[in-house]
Amino acid sequence: MGVKHGREYDEILKDLTIAVGQIPDSYLFFEMEGEEWQQLSPEEKREVHEALAEDLFYGLGTEPVIEVGSGVVMHDKEQHRINLLIGDEELTVVPLI
Numbered sequence: 733m734g735v736k737h738g739r740e741y742d743e744i745l746k747d748l749t750i751a752v753g754q755i756p757d758s759y760l761f762f763e764m765e766g767e768e769w770q771q772l773s774p775e776e777k778r779e780v781h782e783a784l785a786e787d788l789f790y791g792l793g794t795e796p797v798i799e800v801g802s803g804v805v806m807h808d809k810e811q812h813r814i815n816l817l818i819g820d821e822e823l824t825v826v827p828l829i
Contacts, residue, residue, distance in 0.1 A: 734792070735809075738829035744828060745789065755818060788805050788814075803816055805817075
């Protein structure tokens with residue numbers, strides 16, 4: 733089902749794809765090795781990040797916190813946004829409305 737949102741899904745997906753691309757080891761979510769990741773072309777990496785963003789969007793509908801490599805992706809229902817964190821540092825925010 734995904735998370736509740738007021739923005740166009742395509743816009744959210746685009747922003748979330750860019751955001752997960754900022755997590756340096758996001759490929760670990762798909763159990764890829766670093767060598768495998770490095771062998772992908774930039775377009776293939778973008779496709780993997782888009783698939784990850786889609787999985788997160790729908791997964792956050794049931795699990796409010798999902799680990800992605802060294803990052804954490806959290807659905808903030810009260811603020812209507814998705815927060816991406818690495819350690820204690822906020823990486824980025826994707827608004828849902």
